[in-house]
Amino acid sequence: MAQIGIRFYRTLNDFIAPTLADTEIIHNFDRKASIKDMIESFNVPHTEVERIVVNGIAVGFNYIVRNGDCIEVFPACENLSTIPACQLRPALLPPLLFVADSNLGRLARYLRLLGFDCLYRNDYDDDAVAIIASEQQRVVLTRDRSLLRRKIVTYGYFVRADQPKIQTSEVLKRFALYSLIKPLTRCTHCNGVLAETGKSQIECRLEPLTRRYYDKFLMCPDCSRIYWQGSHSIRIKQLLAELVDENNSQAIL
Template sequence: MSKSAFFRFYGELNDFLPSQKGQQQVRYEFSGSPAIKDAIQALGVPQVEVFLIQVNGEPTDFAYNINIDDQVSVYPLITKFTVEENPIQRKPILGLRFVLDCHLGKLARHLRMLGFDTLYRNDIHDDEIVKLAELEDRIVLTRDLAILKCNAVTHGYYPRSQDPEKQLEEIITRFDLMSHIRPFSRCMDCNGYLENVEKELITHKLEPLTRSHFDEFLQCDGCGKVYWKGSHYERMCERLGWE
């Protein structure tokens, strides 16, 4: 016999629901006594996006087993709603390190440009992303909801925009990155560290206009690529509101 519970998702969690089900109560039919985490993800919302769950007005965790006619409220990570105790306990993020799926190459370059340890390959597989997230405490950024629904993924985010610069703004806001930005400390191509290098040592790699207009350079300790603070850097500063 089918049983029902009733879910209401708040804020940006509605981004994961069909438009006809968003911003309203959703009936969830079930048999047995499924965990509330499974129900939330079956309705389309990945658990990493959830901050707080209330059942019949009381906070609960992901292991709670749904009962008939439960009234469930689910709140996103970014919310003005506060509680004294939240049963959902997440493993703390030990470092702001990221791993991205194969569709987010431009976002990966932007994050590296701001100095964040960002793993990305255009041939990386889903299971490798999950493994790296688990073993190296990395935050998963992906537009593949199946990855974010894996139990091993404890921290992640689904960029709403498809524009890389707007995606970057989303990530900076979500993970409060502004105070952690260290521009031009990592290579945009390989994620290696950048080190100061004397102009004389890399002159042969520079175009004539670059040689004549710039004197300070950085070089990747991995792939050897050379960087300088040109127009790309200036556009980034302007977008982030830096002097």
């Protein structure tokens, strides 16, 4: 029987038993295992891990765990180790693309409202989400740990909060998206990129007061929904103020 010591840092403790958090866990095992499999045996998705240090040396997911190893596992955005990192996955290149699972529809809608590309359909099953993420290099947003543990899922984030607005703020912080917010550039219904359209082309679809007081319109080329900077833009600004933190809201609004 082989034995290791393993410790998870900061937000990775969200996934393990409270009694094991913030401490070295002594773990016995009797079969050959990669460090990726060992980490996920503690219910920590590989997508949440940014750095792994074994006996003072940074390693990748393919490292085979050995008897006596001392393992430290770090989350993203944490500089708790001075040891140079071993890249665990290819770097994500901008712009970031997301795909949300079927339980995060309102989060997807809020991200689209802020101008981010987020695929979502309420009939997406886990297989569909994983395949889309793999083929299109999208970040999976989910509250399903098992989805993030799939081998074909390279990028992902486990959304902690239950409330959609808090979830949105959480994603903005995790991926440092505040400076990239561009409201009313993407369709909140289907994710299409909005384009300017002439009033004469859509005038027959407008309500009388909208037709009278507004002249500039945007339309989604995919689903034909119409958007304009009307009185509802005040409500949008109020919503944005709720979604972003105090340090960023003024610059965005």
